[in-house]
Amino acid sequence: MIVHPLTSREVKLARRPDETPRPEHFEIVTSPMPRPSAQEILVRNRWFRISISARLMMSAGAEDIKGIPFPPIKPGDTLADGAIGEVVSAPSESGLQPGDFVSHHCGWREYAAVPLNQCVLLPSGPVNPVAYLGHGWTAYAALTRGVQVRQGDTVFVSSGAGAIGSMAGQIARRLGAARVIGSTTSHTKAEWMKTALGYDAVIVIGSTPIAELLADAAPEGIDVYVDIVGGEHLQAAVEVARQGARFVLLGALTAELAAKGATKVAPVELDSFQLIIKGMTLRGYSADNDPDAFNEWLQHLDEWQQDNGIHLTSSKFTGIESAPQALHEACLGRLKGLVYVEL
Ligand SMILES: NC(=O)c1ccc[n+]([C@@H]2O[C@H](COP(=O)([O-])OP(=O)(O)OC[C@H]3O[C@@H](n4cnc5c(N)ncnc54)[C@H](OP(=O)(O)O)[C@@H]3O)[C@@H](O)[C@H]2O)c1
Numbered sequence: 001m002i003v004h005p006l007t008s009r010e011v012k013l014a015r016r017p018d019e020t021p022r023p024e025h026f027e028i029v030t031s032p033m034p035r036p037s038a039q040e041i042l043v044r045n046r047w048f049r050i051s052i053s054a055r056l057m058m059s060a061g062a063e064d065i066k067g068i069p070f071p072p073i074k075p076g077d078t079l080a081d082g083a084i085g086e087v088v089s090a091p092s093e094s095g096l097q098p099g100d101f102v103s104h105h106c107g108w109r110e111y112a113a114v115p116l117n118q119c120v121l122l123p124s125g126p127v128n129p130v131a132y133l134g135h136g137w138t139a140y141a142a143l144t145r146g147v148q149v150r151q152g153d154t155v156f157v158s159s160g161a162g163a164i165g166s167m168a169g170q171i172a173r174r175l176g177a178a179r180v181i182g183s184t185t186s187h188t189k190a191e192w193m194k195t196a197l198g199y200d201a202v203i204v205i206g207s208t209p210i211a212e213l214l215a216d217a218a219p220e221g222i223d224v225y226v227d228i229v230g231g232e233h234l235q236a237a238v239e240v241a242r243q244g245a246r247f248v249l250l251g252a253l254t255a256e257l258a259a260k261g262a263t264k265v266a267p268v269e270l271d272s273f274q275l276i277i278k279g280m281t282l283r284g285y286s287a288d289n290d291p292d293a294f295n296e297w298l299q300h301l302d303e304w305q306q307d308n309g310i311h312l313t314s315s316k317f318t319g320i321e322s323a324p325q326a327l328h329e330a331c332l333g334r335l336k337g338l339v340y341v342e343l
Contacts, residue, residue: 008033009320010078010109019261020331023324034113043085043114047129048107050326050339056262065264069288082133083107101127130312134338139168141293146248146285151176153223158233161189166313166337168226169197181217196311211236229253230266238274247282313337
């Protein structure tokens with residue numbers, strides 16, 4: 001029988017970072033074990049996700065940002081993000097048993113009292129945290145609902161080694177793309193993206209204009225662009241787009257990861273002549289609007305894994321005390337795929 005402690009540790013924001021969050025901006029606080037109310041379950045977290053969106057949501061003025069499924073974080077707040085935990089106790093009418101695994105949004109802490117209606121029971125058996133916490137489903141939803149990839153398409157994925165990007169390239173291929181191009185800032189990552197993730201070409205962002213790099217990698221243009229970055233990437237993708245190109249806009253990392261600190265606006269100058277002449281579609285998209293895509297993604301993941309091969313990329317940290325460092329490294333672009341902490 002597991003004996004649970006009387007206390008639980010959690011990560012709080014100590015002070016707002018001006019630039020990249022570093023471990024000294026956080027404190028690990030020991031609190032009494034949470035006491036669940038009649039409509040809550042007590043969960044022992046086993047894994048939680050680290051999202052770079054935390055950087056934006058801990059910046060001054062984050063309370064005014066609407067539409068991001070991520071709470072604003074002010075000094076003294078405990079951080080939160082997707083997590084998977086083991087049920088310790090649950091109301092009898094819930095049907096949940098101690099030892100069941102549930103997903104919920106109270107990460108960044110060892111134990112959590114989670115409202116029953118915010119828990120999703122996972123199937124019994126071994127849990128693969130990367131399948132549930134990762135952004136494979138976001139990428140899948142974007143490529144099946146945000147845009148539809150067609151046989152023979154050339155697809156470009158920005159931040160192609162990141163949490164969404166590392167999955168988007170692979171999924172686009174399985175949905176029929178003939179050529180898949182990614183972007184990154186690192187030559188080492190670029191090589192790995194070709195060998196492990198199957199990108200046909202990877203452009204490495206540096207001093208050469210992105211439009212030039214992309215024109216070399218896609219001499220016949222692109223049909224689909226998965227935009228995770230905005231800014232110059234988006235401008236360049238418009239320049240090399242083919243007739244009827246479809247863009248799905250998921251994120252604006254140029255604003256979220258701006259060197260001088262996260263900003264909540266991501267302006268970009270686009271050539272509207274190009275959009276009109278090429279009959280292009282640009283669609284802003286949030287996977288949260290298509291929750292049905294999640295189970296569909298899990299089914300495909302099963303098939304594609306048996307089929308030899310979809311790579312669930314992740315960077316794992318261990319222990320609650322490692323979480324601030326994990327966020328720091330994620331924001332610096334040192335990591336690949338889903339970043340998560342195992343407890
Ligand atoms: N629409 C949706 O449904 C949805 C869902 C979840 C998240 N999002 C959004 O999607 C975006 C990506 O999320 P993610 O978790 O997949 O992030 P991510 O791609 O894993 O982000 C980290 C990577 O961004 C790259 N990067 C670092 N600094 C950058 C900069 N200044 N400009 C551009 N890229 C930089 C680095 O990769 P390289 O070194 O390899 O370039 C880094 O490893 C975020 O804006 C997030 O809010 C959208």
